[in-house]
Amino acid sequence: MNVALGKAGLYRKSAVKKQRDLFLEMKRKENPDYDFITLQELRSAMNTLPKAKPPKPSRRAYNCATQRNETLDELYLGLLVGQIHLWENGSTINWIARSDGYPQDGQAIEAAARLCQAAEQWNEVMDGRVRFQYVTNFDDACFKLEYGGFKGPVLAEAFMPFQYGMVLNTVYVYELLFDPQYRVHMLGTMLHELGHVLGLRHEHAHHVVHGWGPEDIKDIFESILYGSNNSQSVMAYYMGQTIQDSDKEDIRNAYDDLMDGTTITGQGRFGLVQKTIERVPPNN
Numbered sequence: 245m246n247v248a249l250g251k252a253g254l255y256r257k258s259a260v261k262k263q264r265d266l267f268l269e270m271k272r273k274e275n276p277d278y279d280f281i282t283l284q285e286l287r288s289a290m291n292t293l294p295k296a297k298p299p300k301p302s303r304r305a306y307n308c309a310t311q312r313n314e315t316l317d318e319l320y321l322g323l324l325v326g327q328i329h330l331w332e333n334g335s336t337i338n339w340i341a342r343s344d345g346y347p348q349d350g351q352a353i354e355a356a357a358r359l360c361q362a363a364e365q366w367n368e369v370m371d372g373r374v375r376f377q378y379v380t381n382f383d384d385a386c387f388k389l390e391y392g393g394f395k396g397p398v399l400a401e402a403f404m405p406f407q408y409g410m411v412l413n414t415v416y417v418y419e420l421l422f423d424p425q426y427r428v429h430m431l432g433t434m435l436h437e438l439g440h441v442l443g444l445r446h447e448h449a450h451h452v453v454h455g456w457g458p459e460d461i462k463d464i465f466e467s468i469l470y471g472s473n474n475s476q477s478v479m480a481y482y483m484g485q486t487i488q489d490s491d492k493e494d495i496r497n498a499y500d501d502l503m504d505g506t507t508i509t510g511q512g513r514f515g516l517v518q519k520t521i522e523r524v525p526p527n528n
């Protein structure tokens with residue numbers, strides 16, 4: 245893998261600021277009637293959470309069926325048009341959890357407590373590089389946790405750094421996550437989702453077909469492999485994911501080494517891919 249200094253990051257700073265200003269303006273205009281979980285509720289729920297179940301390999305048949313012949317074993321970075329977005333070092337990502345909108349009592353607080361547990365684990369791993377923090381004021385939140393209803397086989401959905409232009413960032417949990425067989429692995433799901441929020445892509449990012457256009461735009465969706473292989477990565481698809489030592493090492497190295505404007509060339513799905521690192525501020 246080659247890493248070389250590039251200029252691209254310099255002039256994109258203004259675009260980042262403009263986008264952030266737009267977002268803050270929209271958020272100010274939003275006047276939600278949402279109810280949110282208080283810090284006290286969250287703390288007491290954290291104390292009563294049942295222990296997370298140990299991992300269970302490949303129970304998500306909808307994934308296994310489509311990817312059984314592929315290797316699911318690397319840490320990938322980068323989502324869009326020639327760029328890899330990571331948060332600026334030292335960022336605090338504020339989040340808030342809705343207490344309304346769930347079909348059953350107890351689901352909101354359970355999801356929030358699991359996300360909080362996952363956030364604490366990541367905070368330890370990131371050791372100050374990026375920190376998640378629960379807030380109780382909607383205006384201060386970078387993202388909210390919310391129930392997204394029924395979405396077929398999808399358990400949860402997150403966002404990646406910089407996806408904040410026109411909408412408030414949301415981590416969604418869907419109906420299936422509360423099905424007993426997935427519910428016991430909720431912590432793993434939350435760890436995985438927060439991995440996305442930190443900028444990580446799926447292990448099988450190289451294997452997802454997006455309906456390719458011309459060869460010269462291939463890197464729009466191409467990811468770059470960074471670090472070591474581990475089929476048990478928190479970003480792999482299995483139930484009850486845990487953060488692996490290799491995940492810890494790779495993400496710390498990424499946040500320490502991949503500075504704003506750095507160009508990284510790495511192995512993509514169809515060959516070498518080059519992307520530029522952009523370090524972005526959270527929209528708290």
Ligand SMILES: [Zn+2]
Pocket residue numbers: 436437440446
């Ligand atoms: Zn995912």
